[in-house]
Amino acid sequence: MRPFKYTRATEPNGAAAAVGANPQAKFLAGGTNILDLMKEDVERPNELVDLTRLKLAEIKEAGGGVSIGALATNTDTANHPLIRQNYPLLTQAIVAGASGQLRNMATNGGNLLQRTRCQYFYDTAMPCNKREPGSGCGALEGLNRMHAILGWSDKCVATYPGDMANALLALDAVVRIKGADGVERTIPLSEFHRLPGDTPQQDTNLQHGELILAIELPKSNFAKNSYYLKVRDRASYAFALVAVAAAVELEAGAIKQARVVLGSVAHKPWRSQEAEAALAGKPASAESFGRAAEAAIADAKPLAHNAYKVELAKRAIVRALMRASKLA
Ligand SMILES: Cc1cc2nc3c(=O)[nH]c(=O)nc-3n(C[C@H](O)[C@H](O)[C@H](O)COP(=O)(O)OP(=O)(O)OC[C@H]3O[C@@H](n4cnc5c(N)ncnc54)[C@H](O)[C@@H]3O)c2cc1C
Ligand code: SF4
Structure with missing residues (x-):
């Protein structure tokens, strides 16, 4: 070091x-x-x-929803009664990540900013546009089993590996930030992480020196019917191959509104508005969920070693929605 x-x-x-x-x-x-x-x-x-040492670890009710301090640990966030009762999707996503020991250390701000697990990014002997812009992408023609099937560019095919942000996106979270000049601003989580494009070295839309103060969640109608499904190579202590944060608001068996966010398939948490539109107003059923899954993955472009993610993602979406709707 x-x-x-x-x-x-x-x-x-x-x-x-x-x-x-x-x-x-x-x-x-x-x-x-x-x-x-x-x-x-x-x-x-x-x-x-x-x-x-900053006093940014508080989790409290705010504006009808909840404000979660950037320095609150993943463990304290997942276990907090306000989160468990009102945002169980977030608790599920956090506890699906890493290990108990890591979650005791990991903070919410750091979790949002964790970097990709692409093996070429970690290996300084290999080309990597994210680590060294202009050097090339080792994974594009290399081993890319864990990599993106959506939204990638020829500059970078990495995925965002985290779990918590997938649930936060499904829950319409907003990130509160303080700039180096002391001025505060907010960014919706939907605009926080970036696709790689020509600048894969930039994971997010944060500017240098901007400090995350808190993550704010609005009141949610998804507490009764949500589910976080993480598919991985082993049952714990592994990053996702595909993850799904699914949430539905049901009214007389029909879907009033839905959220479908995929993890580990793109450079950022991937919200499928196509799937959500396919679900709106439809009965909660395996058939509706299957159509939504097809819509979510219609634009997938798999690489040489990750075509399996296309079918896996579809099945994971259906299963997560079945569990969220308590049909399985
Ligand atoms: C073996 C292993 C397995 C893991 N498995 C998973 C998993 O399955 N799922 C998952 O989601 N994660 C997983 N993780 C990642 C883990 O969750 C993250 O490392 C952790 O959340 C990062 O938080 P931290 O507080 O330690 O951040 P740090 O390592 O301290 O910081 C990370 C980045 O965030 C920046 N930063 C931190 N706080 C702020 C702030 N408030 N404002 C602005 N910038 C800030 C830092 O400058 C740094 O760039 C795993 C990690 C390990 C080591
Ligand atoms: S996929 Fe992205 S992170 Fe991985 S080698 Fe290519 S440029 Fe680097």
């Missing part, structure tokens, strides 16, 4: 200003991703600004 300066922030304005003032600086939260990347020499900040 390369030497770096360590700074402990005591309040949010100072933290954002310190990172904003140094283009090579980064925030440190739980450290479960940034420190691994530094040990592998993938990330090379010359300064880390430690956020862990």
